[in-house]
Each structure stands twice: as C-alpha cells, then as structure tokens.
Amino acid sequence: MAHGGGGGGADVMACKQEEExxxxxxxxxxxxxxxxxxxxxxxxxxxxxxxxxxxxxxxxxxxxxxxxxxxxxxxxxxxxxxxxxxxxxxxxxxxxxxxxxxxxxxxxxxxxxxxxxxxxxxxxxxxxxxxxxxxxxxxxxxxxxxxxxxxxxxxxxxxxxxxxxxxxxCEPLSVGVHACRRAQIGPETNVLIMGAGPIGLITLLVSRAFGAPRVVIVDVDDRRLSIAKNLGADEIIHVSTNIQDVDEEVIKIQNAMGSGIDVSFDCVGYNKTMTTALNATQSGGKVCLIGLALTEMTVPLTPSAAREVDVIGIFRYRNTWPLCIEFLKTGKIDxxxxxxxxxxxxxxxxxxxxxxxxxxxxxxxxxxxx
Missing domain, CATH: 3.90.180.10 (Medium-chain alcohol dehydrogenases, catalytic domain)
Known part of the structure; x- marks a missing residue:
C-alpha cells in the first residue's frame, strides 16, 4: 500500500510537471x-x-x-x-x-x-x-x-x-542610467545626443533626471525629432546622412547649444555620428559611444585627443534597477x-x-x- 501510494504521488507530480x-x-x-x-x-x-x-x-x-x-x-x-x-x-x-x-x-x-x-x-x-x-x-x-x-x-x-x-x-532605461553615470552627467553638463531612436530618447530623459540643464538632440528623421521635442529636448536638429555635411552641421549644433557641449552621446554608432560628436564636443569634454551599429569606424581621433576629448564606451549596465524604479516611482522619468x-x-x-x-x-x- 505504502509503495503503491508513493508511486501514485510521483505519478501525480510527473503529470503536474508535464501539464506545466x-x-x-x-x-x-x-x-x-x-x-x-x-x-x-x-x-x-x-x-x-x-x-x-x-x-x-x-x-x-x-x-x-x-x-x-x-x-x-x-x-x-x-x-x-x-x-x-x-x-x-x-x-x-x-x-x-x-x-x-x-x-x-x-x-x-x-x-x-x-x-x-x-x-x-x-x-x-x-x-x-x-x-x-x-x-x-x-x-x-x-x-x-x-x-x-x-x-x-x-x-x-x-x-x-x-x-x-x-x-x-527598466531594462532600456538602465542603458541610459549607466551611460549618464559613466559620463558623469550633472547640473553643469550640457548634453548632445546623436540619434533620436529609443535609446537616444531614453538618454534624453535620463540626462534630464540627472540634472542636465540643456539637451540638444540630432537625427535624420523629423518624426523622431518631433517626439524628442515633446519629451523635453531644448533644441532638435535635422541632419543628413552625408559625411561631407559634418563641418556645417557641427556649427549648427554648437549654435543651438549656445554654450560648450560637455558630453556627447552617440546612440547610433556610424562614422558620421561619431565624427560629429567628437568635433562638436568642447575641449576637455567627453564622448560616450552607446550605439554599436558598426564594428569598426573611421573617425578623427587624433585632433580630438589633442583637445583632450575623452572617448568612453558602455556595455549594457550594472546596479541600475533600484535607481530606475525610483525614477519611475517618483515620476522623475515618465x-x-x-x-x-x-x-x-x-x-x-x-x-x-x-x-x-x-x-x-x-x-x-x-x-x-x-
């Protein structure tokens, strides 16, 4: 009896596991x-x-x-x-x-x-x-x-x-939080964001939550830029995909910021976006590469290094979920x-x-x- 009962129990458990x-x-x-x-x-x-x-x-x-x-x-x-x-x-x-x-x-x-x-x-x-x-x-x-x-x-x-x-x-938000921590965004950091896709828009929201006083965002798509403006970007700038336009666009971006660009986030990762970010960032500033569209890029690293523009990268995130949840709970980020x-x-x-x-x-x- 005991043996039979035990077998029945095992059968029930096996059946339950199978159903699950x-x-x-x-x-x-x-x-x-x-x-x-x-x-x-x-x-x-x-x-x-x-x-x-x-x-x-x-x-x-x-x-x-x-x-x-x-x-x-x-x-x-x-x-x-x-x-x-x-x-x-x-x-x-x-x-x-x-x-x-x-x-x-x-x-x-x-x-x-x-x-x-x-x-x-x-x-x-x-x-x-x-x-x-x-x-x-x-x-x-x-x-x-x-x-x-x-x-x-x-x-x-x-x-x-x-x-x-x-x-x-919280997961995509964590990318923005980790990037803003790595780039040390604060109330005295003017921010340029290359790319108004999901991560670019999230980086905009997180930069604001970290206290960035001025955020300019750049993209090739007017619809995305319109969303960025609604989410609180100070200035939006439409750019081309042509790398020949970089010098002209850098001037436009710098004029839109109105003062030095302390940190640029490249949320795309193309030659043109990274070149623009490096050239637009003021001497002593930082460029943080978030988007990884290309495995290799050709960019003007030497002149940027000569101006002590630091290039930093991020990979995913670490220890970000509690802060993300706090931002959502308090309404600091929507x-x-x-x-x-x-x-x-x-x-x-x-x-x-x-x-x-x-x-x-x-x-x-x-x-x-x-």
Whole structure:
C-alpha cells in the first residue's frame, strides 16, 4: 500500500510537471525572420531562484538584429533560441532559500546572470563578465515566454504605482542610467545626443533626471525629432546622412547649444555620428559611444585627443534597477510616452510585433502584454 501510494504521488507530480511544461510556451527564433511559439521546458527551480509569469516584454534593437540577421555584433544565433529580455512579471513560485520575494509580487527582471567569481565581477563591473548568461543573447534563451526561472536577486519588486509595462522599461532605461553615470552627467553638463531612436530618447530623459540643464538632440528623421521635442529636448536638429555635411552641421549644433557641449552621446554608432560628436564636443569634454551599429569606424581621433576629448564606451549596465524604479516611482522619468505599439502573445501578433519594430517609422517601443 505504502509503495503503491508513493508511486501514485510521483505519478501525480510527473503529470503536474508535464501539464506545466505543455502550458509554458515561448517565442523561438528558428531562422532569419522566422519566429514560432513553441513549448519551452524550464530548468528546475533552484533554492535561490523564482519562477516568474511574464506579463510585459518590450522589443529591443538587439532583438530586431537577431530577428533580421540571426546575429547582433559578435553574438551569433547558431541554434533555436527563445528571444527577448526587456521584461516584468508576477512571481508564481519561490525557491526554498528566497526571503526577499513572495508569490504574487510584481517584479522587473535584470536579464544578465554573471559568474560572480571573475575579477570583473568581484570589482563590481559584472556587466563585463566573460561568462555572462544574458536573456536572448545566444546561446542563452530569452524571456518572451509565459514563464521563466530566474535568480531572485535579479528580480526587483515594483511599487504599487509602477506598472508592469514600466517595469519592463527598466531594462532600456538602465542603458541610459549607466551611460549618464559613466559620463558623469550633472547640473553643469550640457548634453548632445546623436540619434533620436529609443535609446537616444531614453538618454534624453535620463540626462534630464540627472540634472542636465540643456539637451540638444540630432537625427535624420523629423518624426523622431518631433517626439524628442515633446519629451523635453531644448533644441532638435535635422541632419543628413552625408559625411561631407559634418563641418556645417557641427556649427549648427554648437549654435543651438549656445554654450560648450560637455558630453556627447552617440546612440547610433556610424562614422558620421561619431565624427560629429567628437568635433562638436568642447575641449576637455567627453564622448560616450552607446550605439554599436558598426564594428569598426573611421573617425578623427587624433585632433580630438589633442583637445583632450575623452572617448568612453558602455556595455549594457550594472546596479541600475533600484535607481530606475525610483525614477519611475517618483515620476522623475515618465517612460509611458515611449510605448507606441502593443501586441498580445499569439503566433500572428508576435510576427506582427517584430515586423513593426523592425520597420522603424513611428514605432519607438513595441510592447507585448502576456
């Protein structure tokens, strides 16, 4: 009897696990512009993990690169992969040693799991960890799924007045926060932003939150510039894609700023945008490269170095979620206007959402509501 009862219990548990696995679906990237919703079997819940039902997920530019080309910079998709990493959800289960979170908590997820053992991790620069496992960055599966398992210490509880969509926006917001920290933006820093795409617009909002008194933003697209103006840019400047126009445009940008440009953020990463940023920035200033459109660039580094213009780079972010949540909670940053399109989690709408995001145009942040 006892043996039979034990076997029955095991059968029930196995059946329950099977049902859950059947229920959990994810958007798998199978090839160029080929996404399919298929079952996603989760790893077992570790003692320090939580299981999260994903409720909101935004499409990032890197997701679009993977979707269109099966690669982003040096990251190449070599086998089917669950896509997505900008996410928030509700905790469904907690590991045995998790004390900080409870079932039902609404959380924003930081998507990268570092090794915590290498020198970079020990120094606190864990975003540069060579063993980083990052949602939706090959070969690690992402989070456009009904449920995911994630370390509890990378799940941040959301205040009641911060929505799940806003929680998902903590990820792109973190890029702007990390960039503004690296560039030391403050109340005496005049800021130039090259590119009014999602990250450029976020960098505008974060620069303001850090106290930048004057922000000028530059783009080739009038629609994006109009959005930037509505979000609080002091001046917007339409530029061409022709590198021959740089000298003339630099004068226009400097006149629009009205005083020296202390920090320029290149949120694009082309020869022309970086050349413009280097030439427009005043002597002793900084240029921060955020956008990584090209793996190599030809830029006037020598004259910039002779003027002590520092060039700094950023890779993702570190220790940013608490500040992002504070900015959202207090209303110091409002990300809601950036969410332009919303889709549900169905085969048809997943395809539509990625085509919409890849098409650019008036799409800024495309968001899934699961």
């Amino acid at each position: 696995e059947v229920e959990n679906k994810a958007a798998w990237l199978l090839g160029i512009k080929t996404l399919k919703i298929q079952p996603y079997h989760l790893p077992p819940l570790g003692s320090l993990d939580v299981k999260v039902r994903i409720k909101a997920l935004g499409i990032c530019g890197s997701d679009v690169h993977h979707f269109k080309t099966m690669r982003c910079a040096s990251f190449v998709v070599k086998k089917p992969m669950v896509i997505g990493h900008e996410c928030a959800g509700i905790i469904e289960e907690v590991g045995s040693e998790v004390k900080s979170l409870a079932v039902g908590d609404r959380v924003a997820l930081e998507p990268g799991i570092s090794c915590r053992r290498c020198n970079l991790c020990k120094e606190g620069r864990y975003n540069l960890c060579p063993e980083m496992k990052f949602f939706g960055s090959p070969p690690t599966n992402g989070s456009l799924a009904n449920k995911v398992v994630h370390p509890a210490n990378l799940c941040f509880k959301l205040p009641d007045n911060v929505s799940l969509e806003e929680g998902a926006m 990300v809601k206007p950036l969410i332009t399109h919303r889709f549900r989690f169905s085969q048809e709408e997943v395809e539509q959402a990625f085509e919409t995001s890849a098409g650019g145009g008036n799409a800024i942040k495309v968001m899934f509501n699961l």
